[in-house]
Amino acid sequence: MTTHIEQAPVRPTHVLADPSEQAVARVYAVSYLDAAQQAGQHDPLEDLESFVSEVLGSSRDFNSLLTSVVTTREQKAELIDRIVKPRASEFFTNFLHVLARHERLDLLPVIAQQARLEFDVRSNRKRVAVKSAVPLSDEQSGAVAERLRSTFGFEPILETQVDPSLLGGLVVQVGDTVYDGSLRTQLKSLKQRLRERYLNEIQSGRNRFSIDG
Known part of the structure; x- marks a missing residue:
């Protein structure tokens, strides 16, 4: 399944061109919620918030592998398919792949926070x-x-x-x-x-x- 999340910005090549962490995370959070609405996802925050708290929060080793700059994009994609895909929705798995390709998996906790704030406003x-x-x-x-x-x-x-x-x-x-x-x-x-x-x-x-x- 493809979504419009692919339109999210890639990481700037120069540190001075990189906006604040909160602002970048908000772009992904809004894209995630927009794509979820188009895909008919009724509770888009369930997978996102549970993944951040129950998976990343409880497994330091997996968190490090998934967010480390040492781990290649291909390795991160393999981790997502092997560990996350069997347990999460196809929509959320695709979102993780987008973040992996753009080297933004380290922003997941902030993205979850921004998504919750935006979801509350929309609701x-x-x-x-x-x-x-x-x-x-x-x-x-x-x-x-x-x-x-x-x-x-x-x-x-x-x-x-x-x-x-x-x-x-x-x-x-x-x-x-x-x-x-x-x-x-x-x-x-x-x-x-x-x-x-x-x-x-x-x-x-x-x-x-x-x-x-």
């Missing part, structure tokens, strides 16, 4: 960081997700984190915007307002003394 999903003083229950997480869904119109993917220093409440980050509703921040704000009120009262008293004098 109108967005990752939201949520910090709480104690672990959220399923019911609480569901309520937070529903509030985000109704407010912003996208499908939230909650990435929860426990931070006891918050004391209570939540800190929610959507993109670059942080919504801080933690008890720690509320107490800090209350303390600041009381301090300002106290200073204003002192200043008012001084002004009154000055006028009376």
Whole structure:
């Protein structure tokens, strides 16, 4: 089976012509998702992410062989056919062959990351960081997700984190915007307002003394 992934750029011959790793990986990630859509692949990330985490992540020797500059393109192609092909889809195997020919197999973890980000955008999903003083229950997480869904119109993917220093409440980050509703921040704000009120009262008293004098 042939795909449009073949149109992905080859490695520049000069290091100064090579864009950033993230940018190159994104080109391959977008090409991968576009080709997957054309080929009718319903879950294109399954093979990609499982290969990166379960194969490359668990077998250092295989990872080294597949990504080393010492291993020739022909040897890498043979490894893919012998080890990956019997266990993965034809579509994903072809993608690995494309990366092997372009000497880009070392970018697989970054490609997987970029593909996930792009897939989320295409699916109108967005990752939201949520910090709480104690672990959220399923019911609480569901309520937070529903509030985000109704407010912003996208499908939230909650990435929860426990931070006891918050004391209570939540800190929610959507993109670059942080919504801080933690008890720690509320107490800090209350303390600041009381301090300002106290200073204003002192200043008012001084002004009154000055006028009376």
